[in-house]
Amino acid sequence: MRGLSADVRVDGRLEAELTTEPGAVVAVIGPNGAGKTTLLRALAGLVSMTGSVEVDGVSWTRPARLVRDRNVGLVFQDQLLFPHLTAVDNVAFGLRSRGVAGAEAETTARDWLTRFAVAELADRKPGQLSGGQAQRVAIARALAPAPSLLLLDEPFAGLDVGVATALRIELARHLASYDGITLLVTHDALDALTLADTVLVIDDGRVAQYGTPQNVAARPRTDHVARLVGLNVIREHDRFRSFSPSAVTVSLARPEGSARNQWHGTVLSAVTHGDAVRLLVDAGPQLIADVTPGATVELGLVPGREVWVSVKETAISTYA
Amino acid sequence: MTDTDGRTLGRPPLSLVIPGALAAALLVLPLVTLVLDTPWRNFFDELGSTVVLDALGITAIASGVTVVACVLLGTPLAWLLARVEFPGRAVLRAAVTVPLVLPPVVAGVALVTALGRNGLIGSVLRDATGITLPYTITAVVTAHTFVSMPFYVLSVEGALRASGDKYDVVAATLGATRWTTFRRVTLPLAMPGLVAGAALAWARSLGEFGATITFAGNYPGTTQTMPSLIYTTLQSRPEVARTLSMILLVVSIAILAALRNRWLTTP
Amino acid sequence: MLLKKTVSLAVLALVLPLAGCGGDDEGGHATITVLAAASLTGAFTELADQFQKDHEGVTVKLAFDSSATLAQQAVDGAPADVLATADTATMDSATAALDGDSELFATNTMVLVTPTDNPAGITGFDDIVAGDVTYVVCVDTAPCGKVAAALLADNTVQTAPASLEVDVKAVLAKVTSGEADAGIVYATDAVAAGDAVQRFEIPHAADEVTSYPIAALKQSGDAALAQQFVDLVLSTAGQQVLADAGFGKP
Numbered sequence: 001m002r003g004l005s006a007d008v009r010v011d012g013r014l015e016a017e018l019t020t021e022p023g024a025v026v027a028v029i030g031p032n033g034a035g036k037t038t039l040l041r042a043l044a045g046l047v048s049m050t051g052s053v054e055v056d057g058v059s060w061t062r063p064a065r066l067v068r069d070r071n072v073g074l075v076f077q078d079q080l081l082f083p084h085l086t087a088v089d090n091v092a093f094g095l096r097s098r099g100v101a102g103a104e105a106e107t108t109a110r111d112w113l114t115r116f117a118v119a120e121l122a123d124r125k126p127g128q129l130s131g132g133q134a135q136r137v138a139i140a141r142a143l144a145p146a147p148s149l150l151l152l153d154e155p156f157a158g159l160d161v162g163v164a165t166a167l168r169i170e171l172a173r174h175l176a177s178y179d180g181i182t183l184l185v186t187h188d189a190l191d192a193l194t195l196a197d198t199v200l201v202i203d204d205g206r207v208a209q210y211g212t213p214q215n216v217a218a219r220p221r222t223d224h225v226a227r228l229v230g231l232n233v234i235r236e237h238d239r240f241r242s243f244s245p246s247a248v249t250v251s252l253a254r255p256e257g258s259a260r261n262q263w264h265g266t267v268l269s270a271v272t273h274g275d276a277v278r279l280l281v282d283a284g285p286q287l288i289a290d291v292t293p294g295a296t297v298e299l300g301l302v303p304g305r306e307v308w309v310s311v312k313e314t315a316i317s318t319y320a
Numbered sequence: 321m322t323d324t325d326g327r328t329l330g331r332p333p334l335s336l337v338i339p340g341a342l343a344a345a346l347l348v349l350p351l352v353t354l355v356l357d358t359p360w361r362n363f364f365d366e367l368g369s370t371v372v373l374d375a376l377g378i379t380a381i382a383s384g385v386t387v388v389a390c391v392l393l394g395t396p397l398a399w400l401l402a403r404v405e406f407p408g409r410a411v412l413r414a415a416v417t418v419p420l421v422l423p424p425v426v427a428g429v430a431l432v433t434a435l436g437r438n439g440l441i442g443s444v445l446r447d448a449t450g451i452t453l454p455y456t457i458t459a460v461v462t463a464h465t466f467v468s469m470p471f472y473v474l475s476v477e478g479a480l481r482a483s484g485d486k487y488d489v490v491a492a493t494l495g496a497t498r499w500t501t502f503r504r505v506t507l508p509l510a511m512p513g514l515v516a517g518a519a520l521a522w523a524r525s526l527g528e529f530g531a532t533i534t535f536a537g538n539y540p541g542t543t544q545t546m547p548s549l550i551y552t553t554l555q556s557r558p559e560v561a562r563t564l565s566m567i568l569l570v571v572s573i574a575i576l577a578a579l580r581n582r583w584l585t586t587p
Numbered sequence: 588m589l590l591k592k593t594v595s596l597a598v599l600a601l602v603l604p605l606a607g608c609g610g611d612d613e614g615g616h617a618t619i620t621v622l623a624a625a626s627l628t629g630a631f632t633e634l635a636d637q638f639q640k641d642h643e644g645v646t647v648k649l650a651f652d653s654s655a656t657l658a659q660q661a662v663d664g665a666p667a668d669v670l671a672t673a674d675t676a677t678m679d680s681a682t683a684a685l686d687g688d689s690e691l692f693a694t695n696t697m698v699l700v701t702p703t704d705n706p707a708g709i710t711g712f713d714d715i716v717a718g719d720v721t722y723v724v725c726v727d728t729a730p731c732g733k734v735a736a737a738l739l740a741d742n743t744v745q746t747a748p749a750s751l752e753v754d755v756k757a758v759l760a761k762v763t764s765g766e767a768d769a770g771i772v773y774a775t776d777a778v779a780a781g782d783a784v785q786r787f788e789i790p791h792a793a794d795e796v797t798s799y800p801i802a803a804l805k806q807s808g809d810a811a812l813a814q815q816f817v818d819l820v821l822s823t824a825g826q827q828v829l830a831d832a833g834f835g836k837p
Binding site for chain 2: 653655659721723726728729747748749750751752753757761764765766
């Protein structure tokens with residue numbers, strides 16, 4: 001079987017099953033400490049795990065393969081370019097380790113730098129590169145030896161918004177032509193939506209949701225994803241009910257209508273969000289509500305204010 | 321180095337200036353008096369004498385080979401201590417540093433009990449091959465390496481620990497074997513530690529005396545180093561000993577200065 | 588090297604006053620300090636005991652070191668009462684500190700010693716002359732080395748020693764530990780080593796006799812007591828103690 005089939009168990013930290021097609025780009029999202037990075041490191045062989053990892057029909061766990069024999073490309077949050085090597089030598093490193101002759105490795109490495117539009121920086125040391133340039137070199141370094149599994153750990157973290165956006169667009173182009181499997185750990189819903197064809201939501205060391213970005217965004221099952229995509233989600237027994245913050249009505253008095261869809265609580269924060277003001281209300285579940293600036297002033301919606309929030313049943317989508 | 325003009329932070333406190341000045345005085349004054357006390361007109365006569373040239377030669381060879389031995393043997397040891405988990409690692413690390421605090425003469429006695437003609441290993445070696453170490457320059461190098469290696473290993477291990485294994489991990493994900501990783505990543509990154517360690521080991525070797533004279537003996541042209549010559553000369557001709565000390569001092573400072581320009585240019 | 592001298596002097600200056608100074612104390616308790624060559628350790632320890640028995644309330648402090656070091660300390664004014672060295676040249680270098688002339692009180696000759704098991708099968712000094720023996724002597728800057736070098740020349744020994752040790756104790760240690768097949772040491776050292784060594788006479792040794800002088804020091808706080816110690820060393824009883832330790836007559 002081609003593709004990735006993994007059942008990763010790391011003592012006390014992670015228990016995740018995952019199957020993908022060849023060429024898939026999987027966004028791994030979840031709160032800090034949920035086990036996203038652990039998943040990547042376990043697949044790369046850097047964390048000891050039980051269970052199994054199979055890539056393109058070959059087991060990496062029976063017998064256990066060393067990190068260097070796993071054919072992964074790992075891009076770290078802080079790049080970790082070898083500080084004593086030039087950009088081109090960094091990219092050529094993986095090729096030379098896998099037996100490509102020096103001159104050929106360098107030519108290939110320069111090609112990769114050209115693809116990421118940093119060819120003119122080839123002979124610079126990492127210390128002379130900006131964050132965005134260094135991350136381009138780091139991605140080129142991971143891709144150059146043609147890994148079966150590309151593991152990106154928050155590759156845009158710490159970059160300026162503009163730089164991150166440009167790099168995101170370039171990366172999308174490369175991933176389209178890359179036939180290995182990509183796992184991308186991210187905190188940004190935009191990454192999941194623009195780069196990935198599948199989203200894996202990890203919460204508290206377990207897979208909370210696995211599906212297309214559209215499906216996960218429309219029907220979030222965790223608070224974390226709901227926040228990322230800007231929705232409220234409430235769990236009722238084995239079903240989830242989600243609704244948009246713009247569908248929420250905020251009032252000082254108890255509204256009429258079904259008690260099922262109204263909550264009493266305290267405003268935790270109020271920040272501008274586009275044309276509206278987004279309130280975070282602690283009402284048992286934490287809910288977000290978008291109100292007009294006028295209403296904010298009129299009702300005195302500052303943190304600490306007690307309010308009622310309600311939503312029409314028709315605005316709620318219910319799913320399993 | 322610093323963006324701030326120091327003066328805007330106020331005067332340095334006397335509680336730091338006074339002990340600092342005392343420390344500097346203690347370190348510098350004896351050297352200054354040694355320089356002043358040296359009969360300089362004999363300097364070049366002594367420098368040209370066979371016995372001094374022999375001793376300088378032995379010292380140069382012994383300290384040079386010692387540094388090479390430290391690099392070739394000490395680097396792998398430092399790597400093992402810093403990067404590989406094995407039972408007894410903590411004990412081994414402690415044991416490796418013991419020669420640092422061992423009085424040199426005791427170090428010499430320890431070497432005799434291990435490698436002397438009747439030593440545990442030395443007697444086996446003698447019975448098997450007829451080779452004995454004492455009274456040879458090999459014994460001088462062995463003694464020097466024994467006392468100098470801990471400085472080197474500690475320095476390199478510190479550098480390896482400080483740089484951490486994160487780049488080793490990166491290299492592994494790029495398909496590199498541990499040997500390739502060591503050669504192309506670990507070693508270049510630890511180079512400042514290697515150079516500092518080599519300088520320390522060389523300096524220790526240059527001044528080594530007690531372990532050498534106890535284990536290797538003292539004979540002009542084969543085992544007599546500059547410190548041994550200085551010590552034995554001190555017994556009868558202290559003023560000549562002072563000149564000899566000055567020769568060793570001048571030569572070492574000259575080499576250190578040359579090395580500093582080439583290798584140790586720190587910002 | 589200057590440092591070593593300074594430090595040892597400083598240490599001496601710190602330690603010695605603890606013993607009190609000479610006969611300042613008339614209340615029946617006095618202390619004298621004797622600086623003696625290292626080879627006198629056994630004999631002078633016994634003589635000091637004798638002296639304390641003979642003089643109620645008197646303590647004898649002994650400082651053993653190389654003659655050169657002690658002579659330098661005496662000249663530098665170290666608080667001490669008596670100086671005994673292992674050769675006359677060193678004593679002469681301390682003339683400025685001496686209270687009167689020095690007197691010879693003992694002699695020492697050199698002998699060849701081997702480990703008890705004698706691994707090289709040495710039967711006499713001829714084996715050294717014939718060569719092929721790993722032997723050690725004192726470095727020729729030390730008094731014992733000067734004598735040894737003269738004996739090697741007198742006997743036309745061709746093979747060089749394996750090592751020139753800093754002092755006679757180091758030579759003896761090399762032999763008793765078996766690191767050397769033979770060594771040239773003082774007869775007194777051979778006596779002190781007892782069963783740990785075999786002893787062989789060296790031809791012409793009688794021509795290269797070392798003489799030991801003793802003298803009271805100017806800085807002594809109790810010149811009478813210092814002189815009494817010198818007298819004890821020169822007395823018949825004192826001479827007997829020295830003879831038992833292997834010293835010859837002056």
